[in-house]
Amino acid sequence: MDSGNRLGDIEITDPKAMRALAHPVRLAILERLQRYGPATASQLSPHVGATPSVASWHLRHLAGFGLVRDALEGGTDRRARRWEAVARGFRFDVPEDEDGTSAARALSWEMFARAAELPERWATEIEPGLEPAWRRLSGLANTRVVVTAEELAVIEDAIEAVIAPYVMREERPEDSRGVRLLRYMLPEAAEGSDA
Numbered sequence: 655m656d657s658g659n660r661l662g663d664i665e666i667t668d669p670k671a672m673r674a675l676a677h678p679v680r681l682a683i684l685e686r687l688q689r690y691g692p693a694t695a696s697q698l699s700p701h702v703g704a705t706p707s708v709a710s711w712h713l714r715h716l717a718g719f720g721l722v723r724d725a726l727e728g729g730t731d732r733r734a735r736r737w738e739a740v741a742r743g744f745r746f747d748v749p750e751d752e753d754g755t756s757a758a759r760a761l762s763w764e765m766f767a768r769a770a771e772l773p774e775r776w777a778t779e780i781e782p783g784l785e786p787a788w789r790r791l792s793g794l795a796n797t798r799v800v801v802t803a804e805e806l807a808v809i810e811d812a813i814e815a816v817i818a819p820y821v822m823r824e825e826r827p828e829d830s831r832g833v834r835l836l837r838y839m840l841p842e843a844a845e846g847s848d849a
Contacts, residue, residue: 679708
């Protein structure tokens with residue numbers, strides 16, 4: 655079931671773009687621009703583990719694949735060039751050819767590596783300071799379901815339908831805050847296999 659791209663994500667189909675984004679600095683740059691908005695290479699530098707000149711090079715590389723762009727059209731001062739993400743998020747399908755599968759796997763692995771540190775950092779740095787109402791609503795679930803591929807697609811579509819209005823809204827309510835929703839769809843090995 656495909657109801658379109660409700661979340662306004664850029665859809666990456668080119669294996670070369672997937673490989674480009676699979677670099678840790680480039681993925682960090684894109685995530686930072688998506689979360690905090692436009693920034694210069696110098697502003698991004700301390701947050702992405704690169705010097706301003708290296709960050710600038712990676713920004714130009716991302717721009718070549720249409721993932722970032724100049725934030726201000728017609729700006730003339732290249733030293734103060736501000737960049738922005740072209741979309742709030744991104745998504746990609748695993749192509750069926752060998753090169754595409756390899757590229758999608760590399761990007762997935764980098765994304766898993768970046769996401770792996772989030773729960774521990776949240777539990778040690780953020781959770782202890784949360785108000786009780788936020789603390790009660792936070793946490794995780796580890797639910798196993800037995801479904802067909804088509805049913806899993808329906809589940810993913812339903813999740814996107816629920817969160818889309820919150821992702822796409824322009825104005826934030828006064829008492830709101832950012833919440834990271836990590837969604838893993840991890841099909842298990844087929845029954846009878848050794849995996």
